[in-house]
Amino acid sequence: MTLNRIQTIHPLLRDELNEIYKEILNRGVGVRFTDVLRSFETQRQLYAKGRTSPGPKVTYAKEGRSYHNYGLAVDIVLLRPDKSVSWDIDKDFDNDNISDWLEIVSVFKEYGWKWGGDWSKFKDYPHFEKNLGYTINQLESKYKNNEFTVKPYLSL
Template identity: 35%
Template sequence: MKSFFFFTCLLAIFSAFFLFNIDQNREQQAMAEDVVSTDEELHPHVKEQKDTLIERADDIGIDVVITEGYRSHDRQDDLYAQGRTESGDIVTNAEAGESYHNYGLAIDFAIENSDGEIIWDIEYDGTESGESDWLEVAAIGEDLGFEWGGHWNDYPHLQMDFGLSIEELQEAKQQLDNESG
């Protein structure tokens, strides 16, 4: 009787863990599918290097999925509200105009496994090379001139700031808006 109770409890715990992981993967997958990553609004050099990143990763057996590119101010506001005034986890500390995504200078990526599942686990080694696929992609990105967000705990993030701060980009945008408006 004790063993039956033990196995029943074990099954319940395993089921809860399994369902939690499925739900978490579905949420991340939905987030990835919800994004419109428009290449046209990326800086031309960022777009070119993004394409090269995908090709180089593919050459070593890693399927990179771009989950976000240019991000409108409305989209940035929506993401900033998440976990604050809206449900969900906090996914950004940048408000509209405070992200390199808002200027077409950043992309976010994930890894897709051979079953077509989006992998957010930064330790995942689908190529069985002994090194995380995420770290391999980050190294490719840095070789291409991207700065990797993993250096500040934003692992899916790659950006090219061209030596410009967010404040400088905001000022330039404001000046352009004033001249055209």
């Protein structure tokens, strides 16, 4: 599942994300990548939650305003030893006295990724992104100008 999702990250980040995944596993931490490339339609539906559709708000990013829309972001969840999932950022399933979540954060940061848990307005603990030097406005402009290498990936 995670390996298939890694294949949806922007091609410029694919090898790096594979390395990150291997490093996390080498540290004894179970992880699943839950969301990588996200369509504009899916983003629209997520943005509607808590606004025009039932449920709590899950994002502040409209379609085209998320790094997921360009294959430059990934969301994660912990895997317990029994392979069930956990979003508990304090758990230490590998019993090394370090939160598994923070071990994952450490690996992503070693590769220069930004963590949503560091944001001041809306803490998005499962979220990591690497913008490759592009603002969301620049990416949206490239999208509108049809600057693709191979759809859905922008020429970066």
